Amino acid sequence: MTLAFDGLPLEIDTRPAVLDQFTVDETGRPGSRPRGVVYPADHDQVLAVVRWARDSKTPLIARGAGTSLEGHLLARGDEVILDLSQANSILDISPTDFTATVQPGVTRTRLNTAAAEFGLQFTVDPGADASLGGMAATNASGTTTVRYGGMRANVLALQAVFADGTAARLGRAVRKSSSGYDLKDLLIGSAGTLGIITELTVRLHPIPEWIHSLRISFPTVAETVDAAVEILGMSLPVSRLELVDAPSMAAINAFRGTSYPESPALFIDTESSSAAAVTADEQEIQRIALTHGAVDIATARSFGERHALWEDRHNLYFAVKSCNPGRRFLITDTAVPFSQIATTVDTTARLGDEFGLHVTIAGHIGDGNVHTIVPYTESETQAAAQFSDRVVRHALGVGGTATGEHGIGLAKKKYLRAEHGPAVDLMTAIKRTLDPNGLLNPDKILDA
Structure with missing residues (x-):
């Protein structure tokens, strides 16, 4: 089906076989079939789709490589998926500035291949070949965070489209600035609920000899x-x-x-x-x-x-999956102070035994991030959910966070007020200001 978005003709795919591909996330968590999928290739096309969504009151879910683990990308049934995988151009690599400017669909592996020609690398490594836009939207981090930081430390500037059909460039391609409110970092980690990122300028680092x-x-x-x-x-x-x-x-x-x-x-x-x-x-x-x-x-x-x-x-x-054929997998993460890492790992293992689950635990210990993989059968679904809840509540109880890098999607928004208290009201006010009709990734992070 072809629709004219703000004068630009774009295909919207409504074939059931295609839509069904968007009904589960990386962990197998189920969602509903969206209304359609559109594949914009640049900023102007994203802007046109958002203006159409504003006028028609159609919710949108922006999606990159789809590697999120907490239900960020699952639809309720009335949304259109804004698949940004076709917006995948590397716009500039500046070796003297140690920066790259990319569209959101560029993956970290592709950027690293291009940057390596200049002896440079993009260092954020979440363990999947995620897209840069999605990584920014979830404030991804990973194995190299201990030295180089996560996405918030490595995105210098971005361009975003907002729910009212306007666009803005946030941040500057410099290492430091004290000019105005830091709106760029407000979007990083917002999971596409405040704006849709259409371009990023990121830091590059020399490849060590x-x-x-x-x-x-x-x-x-x-x-x-x-x-x-x-x-x-x-x-x-x-x-x-x-x-x-x-x-x-x-x-x-x-x-x-x-x-x-x-x-x-x-x-x-x-x-x-x-x-x-x-x-x-x-x-x-x-x-x-x-x-x-x-x-x-x-x-x-x-x-x-x-x-x-x-x-x-x-x-x-993949090793854990191979050892547990026919099972589902819950993957959860928390982050705690260094002094609480050993206790958290021991507590997690003990809770696994208590619920009769064979859990495996790993973590980016350099930044206190603890990950747990939980294989479970259909009959163990409730036990896995209760286990995850106890692990998160332990982390909060020792001064940690409900999620170190996976983010607050459908799965963990119930812990937001326990972690942030009255600050959730401020988050709600920001969401209502930037997206008063709740069109951008609705029901993620905050309830509609």
Whole structure:
């Protein structure tokens, strides 16, 4: 079907077989079939669709690669999906400014391929080949956050379309500014509920000349966490610092055919500009690990060795899926202060046992982010939901957050007031000001 959006003819796909592809999220959580899907290719087409939606009072859900995990992209049934995967041009790479300007559908892998020609990289790594617009909308982070920060630290400027059919550029392509309210950061993490991002200028970083990777096994989670905190306290230049628990290592062994110690482990990258410096840092990390009872240390220095080591970590979800055929999977995350990481991991494991669930726990320990994968059968659906609720409430109780990086979608908005208190009223006021008719990703983050 072709509709004229603000004078621009665009196809809106209403075929049931296509719409059905938008009824579940990455975890299998179900939603309703949307009314249609439209594929704008640039800012002007997005603007035209939003103006049509404003005039027709049609809700919109902006979507990128679709890797969100908390129900951000699920429809109630009356929305049109604004699929931005075709808005995928790299508009500029400026090696002297260390920036790239892209459309929202560009994926991080594609940007990194282009930036590598200049010896540069885009560093935010959520573990999926997500789109840059979606990553900004959810304030994505990941394995490299400990050194380079998440999306909020790496987006310098953006262009957005708002529910009233206007557009604005927010932020400037400079490293610092004290000019006016920081509206750019208001949109980052808003999950498309305040505006639709149509262009981003992001930071690029030099690709380090020397990187060493380590996998270090420990007897207990407490010793693993203590070693990680000491490594951070020594200001060692680690760019990745990941925690994987014993059941996770067992799943990796089964999936990859390896025979690693099935005990808690750290996966670490340290990087420097010289071979001597990176070797010295690696030796210091090993020294710290041994003082905390490390039982096995594996090092990887060549590109191939490092790639293989990190493939183990990046394939954890697929390893758990392989070990649990025919099951559904709940993937949840919280973030807690460093002092509470060991307690949180132990509590999560204990709650898994209490509910009869075989959970695996991993996390971006460098920023206190704890992830849990919960395989469950249909009969265990309620137990999995209760387990997740208890894990989140524990995190809130020790001064943490309901979600470190997955965001507040349908699944976790019930915790918003417990975490933020009266500040939720301020969030509601902002939403009503920018989207008074509730057209942008309705019922996500806040109730309509």
